[in-house]
Amino acid sequence: MTDLAQLTAAEQATLVRTGKASASEILEATLSRIGSLNEKLNAFLTVCEDSARDEARKADEAVSQKRALGPLHGVPVAVKDNYETQGVLTTAGSRVLEDHVPDEDATIVKRLRNAGAIIVGKTQLNEFAMGPNAFGTMYNPWNLERFAGASSGGSGSAVGAALCPIAMGHDTGGSIRIPASFSGTVGLKPTYGRVSRRGVLAADWSLDHAGPLTRTVEDAAIVLNAIAGHDPEDPTSSKNATPDYVRELEGEVRGLRIGLPEEWFFDIVDDEVKAAALAAVDVLVGLGATRHGVSIPMVANSSDIGYTIQWAEMAANHRERMERCPEKFQPYLLMCLQAGSLISGADYIHALRARRMMREQFLQAFDQVDVLITPTTPNVAPLLTSRESLINGRPSPSLYAYDLAAFTFPFNQTGMPAITVPSGFNRDGMPMGVQIVGRPFAEGTILRAAHAYQQQTDWHRRIPAL
Amino acid sequence: MTGPVELTIDMMIAAARSQLKLTEENAEQLRIVLDNHVDSLNRLRAIKVDGCVEPDLVFSAEGGHD
DSSP: OOOGGGSOHHHHHHHHHTTSSOHHHHHHHHHHHHHHHHHHHOOEEEEOHHHHHHHHHHHHHHHHTTOOOOTTTTOEEEEETTBOBTTBOOOTTOGGGTTOOOSSOOHHHHHHHHTTOEEEEEEOOSGGGTSOOTTOOOEETTEEEEEOOSSSHHHHHHHHTTSOSEEEEEESSSTTHHHHHHTTOEEEEOOTTTBOOTTBOOSOTTTOEEEEEESSHHHHHHHHHHHBSOOTTOTTOOOOOOOOHHHHTTSOOTTOEEEEESSSTTTSOOHHHHHHHHHHHHHHHHTTOEEEEEOOGGGGGHHHHHHHHHHHHHHHHTHHHHHHOGGGSOHHHHHHHHHHTTSOHHHHHHHHHHHHHHHHHHHHHHHHOSEEEEESSSSSOOBTTOOSOEETTEEOSOOOTTGGGTTTHHHHHHOOOEEEEEEEEOTTSOEEEEEEEESTTOHHHHHHHHHHHHHTOOGGGOOOOO | OOSHHHHHHHHHHHHHHHHSOOOHHHHHHHHHHHHHHHHHHHHHHHSOOOTTOOOOSSOOTTSSOO
C-alpha cells in the first residue's frame, strides 16, 4: 500500500476531500516518517505533533460536516524556521532567537492555514539564512555525506525525502532553488512583491523572497494560489492581480520563446548539469517551443553587485543584535556581518544603480523571449567535507565563497520569478535541476513551462532509499 | 588596493582569533572570504554606471515604486 506521507499535496487533498483517507491518517503517516528519518536528516527543528493532531481532527470534522474545504485541506505543510508561527518557537536558525515564540503567524502561514494546510513543523536553516548551522548539519536525502543546500536545506531535505509534500522556504540568493535542486524537488521563488513577507524574518530586505518547495509543479501552483496577493501589512507587497495559477498549468507551450543566455550561465558549469539543462530545452522545443540566444552582459557582474547589497543590508539588519549579544552568533557569521558593516554608503548606492542597469538588460531580453532557461546550480550538491568548489573535477575558477548561487542570485537582484525543476541524476546518483525564469509577475508562464516539462519526465517521482 | 577595509580586516581577524577563539583554520577561511569580498568591492567600483541611472531606494521588481 502506498505510504500516505509520500503522496503529493494534490493527491493527499483529493483523498481527504473524497473521504478515501482522513487528514488524521495522513498526518500520522507523516509524523511516523518524520520520526523515523529526521534523526538522519536533521531536516526539522521542531515537530508540532500535538497542535497538528488537533488541526487534523478539526479538518476531519469539517469533511464530515460537509463544510467548504480549501485546496490544501488536510495536507501537512512544513515551514522554514524563520517563518513566525503563533505559539511555536521560531529561531531563524540562530541561538540569538533561541527563546523567540511569536504571538502571531506570518501572513503566509495564516494563508496556508486558511487553505486548509496543517502545519506539521519547522524546518532547519542556516543561521539567519546566511551563516553556518547553529543547530547541526542538514543532510542531503540522496547522499547523507552531501550538502543539503542553503539556506532552506531543511525544507529541501524534508520534501526530497518525502517527509511531507510541501515545505516553505525563503530565498535571498538561491535559498529555495539551491536546496530544491540538490534534493531533486521543485522550488519556486515568486516575483519580489508577489507574496507577503510579513512575519518572515528578514535576511536582506531588497533580496528576500518567500516561496514553496514541493515535488511537483502542480503542488507549487496550488501553494502559490493560496499565498499570493497583496498584504497591506507588507509595504513591499504588490497590488498586481493574481491569476489562478493551477489553471495556468493547462496552457500549451507551443510558440513559447525560450531564451538561452549567451553569458555566464553556461560558462562555468559541470558538463552533466549543463547537458541536463539543454536536454530540458530540447523537451520543450519538442512540444513546440522555440529557442533563441539572448545577451545579458551585465550578469557577469551579478555576484559583485549582489554581495555588496547583501552584506550591507544584513549588517544593518543585525546591527542591534550584534551589539547586544555577539556571543550568541556563530563566530563566522558575526565576522561576516562586521565586514558588511564596513561597506560604505557610496558603494551600496553604486551597487543599487548597477542592479538597475542589469535589470534593464534582463527586461530587454524579455522583449525577445518569454522565459530564460539555465542550469539551477553550477554543480550537484558537494560533499560536506569539500573545501573548494569543483567543476568537472577541477577547482572552480571563481573563489567567491558563495558560487553555488551564481545562477540563482541574479534573479533575487532583479526580482524576477524563477522555478527549479528536477532535470535528472548525474553519474553519482545526485539530482540536478534546471531553472526557468520569467518576466516580473509571469509566474503563470514559468509554471506552465515547468509543468509541461515535468509531464514529459519522471525524475520527480523518485524518492531516495533511506 | 590597501585602504581602511583591508586594514580593518587584519584587525578583525586578529581580534576574532583572540576574542572569539577562532581556530587558525577558521581564521584562514574567514580571511579568504573577506579577501574575496574586497576583490568583489573593487570589481563593483569598476562598473561604469550611466549618469542618469538612479538607485532603486525602494525596490520593486517592476522598477521604482510599485
